[in-house]
Amino acid sequence: MNVFIIGTGLIGGSFAIDIKAAFNEALIYGIDQNEENLNKALALGVIDNKASLKGLKDATIVIIAIPVDATVTIISEVLDVVSDDCLVFDVGSTxxxxxxxxxxxxxRRNYLAAHPIAGTEFSGPEAAVANLYRGKTNIVCEVEKTAFKLQEKGMEIFSRLGMRIRYMDPVSHDKHIAYVSHLSHISSFMLGKTVIEKEKNERDIFDMAGSGFASTVRLAKSSPAMWAPIFKHNKENVIETLQEYITNLTQFKELMEKDDFDEIYKEMESTNHIKSILKGIN
Amino acid sequence: MNVFIIGTGLIGGSFAIDIKAAFNEALIYGIDQNEENLNKALALGVIDNKASLKGLKDATIVIIAIPVDATVTIISEVLDVVSDDCLVFDVGSTxxxxxxxxxxxxxRRNYLAAHPIAGTEFSGPEAAVANLYRGKTNIVCEVEKTAFKLQEKGMEIFSRLGMRIRYMDPVSHDKHIAYVSHLSHISSFMLGKTVIEKEKNERDIFDMAGSGFASTVRLAKSSPAMWAPIFKHNKENVIETLQEYITNLTQFKELMEKDDFDEIYKEMESTNHIKSILKGIN
Structure with missing residues (x-):
């Protein structure tokens, strides 16, 4: 079983580690336009061999784990090269x-559109970890357009890695993920920006920051190379969520300006309801 | 050593637990207008005895750990009752x-203004935990206005509990804490609100949420009873930070609207710098 991972960073590397552990017969080939990352992945044992796109003709599985704009650019070439029995899936956020x-x-029947809801704020092959996908949701889009035997092959991998599958059409996927993932990243990046801008004398001030601040700006550590293309691809949905977020913040500010702290209390109380929603997320 | 804790929730209860562990001779008395919480604190062993404000005349130490508006209401009465050798400190966020x-x-010389930067998003005596304050920063304001012997008493407690002390004037404290703590709470509450409002069909959609979303909205679980008074007390500073945050979010949206994803990349890249700042925060 020849598994080719295009993009040997956090996401691709973590797939490599788990697949090697779950399938004795798996040989992992890494492809990365960043030669340094590729060498690191090899040195760390995340991949078994370095490869190039030409090598894909011998692939059993191809996993594309690069920024979403790069995936759009490369996907046709990948499908052109692979054999009829090869499953190609990507893991992008749009x-x-x-x-x-x-x-x-x-x-088209060789391709499966997937989005495992998993990751950390770190990037690169050194960020790859075992069991990243265990217990996580994997959203699969347009499953009916993938050859049945190749669907089975994909499900076998997802299942051995411990993922739960949810099926969804791509339009709904992009709309909802804007709310539960993309917006969080912007809120976090802009929070980090606001505080850094204001607090020039960092060493002193960040002594005052606690775990609450750290948790809220954690996503501001995320890779711009990964995230700028996601915002570009999901522009309309993200702008809509962002506008709603800005409206809610502005309304909160107006409540403060008119000293309506009873209403502010109620707003927070009703949002506390997020507790029960979050219980299922680790 | 009679330690009276006014407010036997997360913060007060965690002080009780650590002081009992650090000082063999400490007897912990709990005061709480919420009789149910007080009974819970007793049942959990967080406090040794229930008490009332009249009992404060026998106190060695009084810790006020209730919402900041309630502290302002009660502080004079507390100081009226305590003996000349008693140290009273509060732990409020303004x-x-x-x-x-x-x-x-x-x-006035019996009082020490403190703000330990520690906590979780949970509340009540059952949320109290050991070692909450270990390694955390404790901001002390106007230390020169507290009697020297009582300062020493306070520092002995803070030191045995493992806290680092930072001295600051109250105006600077409230200004900076608006950025590194209060704003995070609003950004998190409004993020939670935006997503809940939009995603009525929660059970389905929140399957799509990952640990990034959970981390960013964690603070939206916080207690409105604690936080509405904080926003009220720190109104001017919080409104200022909120306006800057809204301006940054609006600018980000405008960059998206004009497809300037290069600039968006740069914005995120420069905010990535938060990584090194956060290293010191656990």
């Missing part, structure tokens, strides 16, 4: 553009 | 109003 791009490819 | 209120009290 699905609509990608599904559009492959829709008329003659090997 | 310091300016409180320092103003006590400034002319004839027992």
């Amino acid at each position: 699905k609509q553009k990608l599904c559009e791009v492959v829709s008329n490819h003659h090997k | 310091k300016q109003k409180l320092c103003e209120v006590v400034s002319n009290h004839h027992k």
Whole structure:
């Protein structure tokens, strides 16, 4: 079983580690345009061999784990090279553009659109960890457009890695993920920006920051190379969520300005309800 | 050593637990207007005895750990009752109003204004935990206004509990804490609100939420009873930070609207710098 991982960073590398552990017969090939990362992945034992796109003709499985704009650029070439029995899946955070791009490819049936809801704020092969996907949701889009035998192959991997599958159309995926993932990243980046801008004398002031601040700005450590393309691909949905967020913040500020702290209390109390919603998320 | 804790919730209860562990001779008395919480604190062993404000005349130490508006209301009465050798300190998240209120009290020298930067998003005596304060920063305001022997008493407690002390004037405290703590809470509450409002069909959609979302909205679980008074007390500073945050979010949205994803990349890249700042915070 020849598994080719395109993009040997946090996400691709973590797939490599788990697949090697779950499938004795798996040989992991890494492809990365960043030669330094590729060498690191090899040195760390995340991959068994370095490879190039030409090598994909011998692939059993191809996992594309690079920024979403790069995936859109490369996907047709990948499908052109692979054999009829090869499953290609990507793990990107937006699905609509990608599904559009492959829709008329003659090997559309070799492709499965996936989005495992897993990750950390770190990046690169050294950030790859075992069991990143265990217990996590994997959203699969347009499953009916993938060859049945290759669906089975994908599900076997997802299942051995401990993922729960949810099926969704790509338009709904991109709309909802804007709320529960993309908006969080912007809120966190802009919180970090606001505080850094104001507090020039960092060493002193950040002594005052506690675990609450650290938790809220954690996502501001995320990779711009990964996230700028996500915002670009999901522009309309993200702008909509962002506008709603800004409206809610502005309304909160207005309540403060008119000293309506009873209403502020009620707003917070009703949002406390998030407790029960979050219980299922680790 | 009679330690009276006014407010036997997360913060007061955690002080009780650590002081009992650090001082063999400590007897912990709990005061709480919520009789149910007080009974819980007793049943959990967080406090040794229930008490009332009248009992404070026998106190060696009084710790006030209730919402900041309640502290402002009660502080003069507490100082009136305690003996000349008793140290009274509070642990509230705003310091300016409180320092103003006590400034002319004839027992001002018995009071120490403190703010340990520690806590979790949970509340009540069952949320109290050991070692909450270990390694955390404790901001002490107007230390020169507290009797020297009582300062020493306070520092002995803070030191045995493992806290680092930072001295600051109350005006600066309230200004900076708005950025590194109060704003995070609003950003988190409004993020929770935005997503809950939009995603009525929660059970389905929150399957899609990952640890990033959970981390960013964690503070939206915080107690409104604690936080509405904090926002009220620190109104001017919080409104200022909130306006800057809204301006940054609006600018981000405008960059998206004009497809300037290069600039968005740069914004995120420069905010990534938060990594090194956060290293010191656990």
